[in-house]
Amino acid sequence: MHSYKVVKKTSSQACFLLIGFQIFPNLEDLYLESKDASALLRSLCPQDFYDKLKVLNLFCFHDAHATFPIDLLPRFPKMENLIVGCSDFKELLPSRLDGVEKHAIVLSSIRHLELDSLPCLEHLWKSNSQLDQALQTLGTLVVQNCRSLIYLAPSRASFQNLTNLDVRNCKGLVKLVTSTTAKSLAQLTIMSIKDCGMVTEIVANEGDGIKDEIVFSKLEILELHRLPSLTSFCSEKHSFDFPSLVEVTVRQCPGMKFFSNGALSTPKLRSVNLTKVEKKNLNTTIQQLSTQTKAQIAESSSS
CATH class of the missing domain: 3.80.20 (24 nucleotide stem-loop, u2 snrnp hairpin iv. U2 a'; Chain A)
Known part of the structure; x- marks a missing residue:
């Protein structure tokens, strides 16, 4: 086989993640929970380590101060599908974002965005001229079971390919x-x-x-x-x-x-x-x- 797909991974150890990617270099689909994401952020790996990953699932970030791990996204430059669920994020993209251009490049590769069961989510992002154009290539947007969501996107947001x-x-x-x-x-x-x-x-x-x-x-x-x-x-x-x-x-x-x-x-x-x-x-x-x-x-x- 020339490609592998992992739907769920339960270990929270960074070494497991690194070894896993060495065993499955063509990994396309990865499931991460809060501790997994933290471990991955602390790990050191080559820039092209996750080049084949296309689908990222982020689930179970349960904390009163849970923040979306935006700094994790640049690790997956070829990611096309982002699925976020069962977490306590208040916003998807933080209002104050360091390195906006770097994150905007990664966001521009996303074709499918799915947000499910995020009870604390109030907005995807607040008005920001750079982020308003970040999801231009998004083709599918699914938002469900987000009871605190006030508005779908800022007033100047653009979805030209949705x-x-x-x-x-x-x-x-x-x-x-x-x-x-x-x-x-x-x-x-x-x-x-x-x-x-x-x-x-x-x-x-x-x-x-x-x-x-x-x-x-x-x-x-x-x-x-x-x-x-x-x-x-x-x-x-x-x-x-x-x-x-x-x-x-x-x-x-x-x-x-x-x-x-x-x-x-x-x-x-x-x-x-x-x-x-x-x-x-x-x-x-x-x-x-x-x-x-x-x-x-x-x-x-x-x-």
Whole structure:
């Protein structure tokens, strides 16, 4: 065999880690707990020691002052998947970060970020001009069971290559993204927001009074499930263009009265599934657009 994959490792001794990498030089997937990470940070090893590692799992950092081991990441320059779970971090990336550029380079290689069962997590990172651009290559973002999460990302965060956004059971989340961040989601194909009891809108108002056109160029599927506080996708008068959207599902969102206040375009919309929603008020635009789509199909069929 030319490659090996380790799903879980229980020893907390640095020597075990070093020997393990010598035995399995093509190791691609590593599971670390708090003591393991500390041991690895103290170890001395060649710069290219972990060059083949693609998946890093960080779990069980249970401490009142637990901090995400950001200094560990530069050891894995080829890492593409970062999975963090069952820990007490308050933030993923610290506000005061030494060597921001070095860490930003490592973060820029991450394609898949999954955060699960982080009850103390309040934000991924606070507003920082360099870190706001650090996850530009991220393709998949999964956030679930993070009950203290206040907002998904700072107002100027950009996710230009994000294709899949999945947020579930984040009870403290009020608004998902700002209009600035929304404008960066040109590659997003699936957005799924479920079981977030405090969410009032998906695209939040930044309070600058500017009404922009926001284009979700590749979004095909939009799922909004069990969001009892949701009143709209966006309450501001931004215009929204969904040129690729084919399916919208809104389930158990009893407070949702309309989709958006601005102009709305969904030329390819095929399916609108609504349950426990004021259908007559869910932006009659949605229903009108469905009618328009049928008319367009009929017209193209007859021509």
